[in-house]
Amino acid sequence: MNLYAFELGRKRHLCFSELMSVLGEENFVEKNNDTATFKIDLSDPQAMQDRLGGTIKIIKILDNSKDLKGPIEKILEKDFSNHEGKIPFAINILNFKNPRQINIKELLSFSKKILKSLGNNARFINKNFKNTPPSTIFKSRVIEKGIDINIIRQDNGYAIGKTVSIQNIDLYSKRDFDKPCRDAKIGMLPPKLAQILINLAGPDTSTIYDPFCGTGTVLMEGLLMGKTVVGSDIGSKLVDYSQRNCEWLEKEYETSASYKVFTKDAQKLESNDIPNDLDAIITEGYLGPPINNTPSPERRKEIFAELTELHHNWLTNAHKITPANCKIVMCKTAYKVGEKIEHFPDFELLAESAGYEITKTFTYERPNQIVIRDIAILEKI
Ligand SMILES: C[S@@+](CC[C@H](N)C(=O)[O-])C[C@H]1O[C@@H](n2cnc3c(N)ncnc32)[C@H](O)[C@@H]1O
Structure with missing residues (x-):
């Protein structure tokens, strides 16, 4: 050593x-x-x-x-x-x-x-x-x-x-910019952050699932680490993007791990959607509508109310259908308001009502970002 x-x-x-x-x-x-x-x-x-x-x-x-x-x-x-x-x-x-x-x-x-x-x-x-x-x-x-x-x-x-x-900055930018499908509107998770989210779930996860997979960044990074990955999204266009990005990755990097993607509202997940041996849910999640300026206090309240309902529904559902030790690593929305950050209100209570406790949180912001990701690790109570 x-x-x-x-x-x-x-x-x-x-x-x-x-x-x-x-x-x-x-x-x-x-x-x-x-x-x-x-x-x-x-x-x-x-x-x-x-x-x-x-x-x-x-x-x-x-x-x-x-x-x-x-x-x-x-x-x-x-x-x-x-x-x-x-x-x-x-x-x-x-x-x-x-x-x-x-x-x-x-x-x-x-x-x-x-x-x-x-x-x-x-x-x-x-x-x-x-x-x-x-x-x-x-x-x-x-x-x-x-x-x-x-x-x-x-x-x-x-x-x-x-x-x-x-x-290796060239490899990261190749995966970020050369993949066939990108969608600037939904905002894109940097591959490095996707790796961090996956790693935070622990060293022994072999099967991971992203219920808000978008263009598939988490799925791609998971595949590169040799994990079995499953992804779904409410948008069928995005599911197609994820599929094509995973196919591209498989060819470019000769990965042999398996992947599956399908269209689904995360709030309506059923147990046969996910593998029995699922180790962790790793997801950027849905961060709210795309915006160019800081929303007004009233608009932020509205967005947080919509997100509260979404997160409550999918977390309650995930709790029912996943194995006991299946952790969740996810991002929750925060807003940069002037010099301050407004975090998701009462997320701990929301998580608790769905059967989870938050064991760790980290704020990940970049200069000039209005929508900020607060990373949270959730474990079943
Ligand atoms: C921030 S994006 C995720 C981006 C993704 N990490 C990527 O690498 O492209 C959020 C995604 O959540 C999806 N979404 C929103 N509401 C959903 C729901 N109820 N169920 C499943 N997916 C949903 C959106 O279609 C969008 O693709």
């Missing part, structure tokens, strides 16, 4: 919960501002990375020390003593409230000298001696051709490690 630090995405608490769910609380070592560290076996870091929507990069910790130059020299000698070709490299610092505490400029020059003394032609990619954006590390193929060294401030000093995998 080795120590790995996972650099957390923008919504750190949500990203951390995803890791706890996938990697297991028993393997957790410590959490700092930008990173969470786990002691695990990781034979294929990129494969793990590709299924974690909330992790920016995975760093293998190689040393713990107050001295930084010694460990960096050791790492570079080990990796580049017999190397050919130009080496792109970067040094990044994590968990520092005051980045000036570390002199990146000096460490970059030092590393360049070491690499030169080993007979290598090296180029550092940090701009203005500041941290390098993950997209630059990815695009410059630093992990494949060179090295990204990370200095991670932890509870007991500094950990020094190298990046072993990074978010």
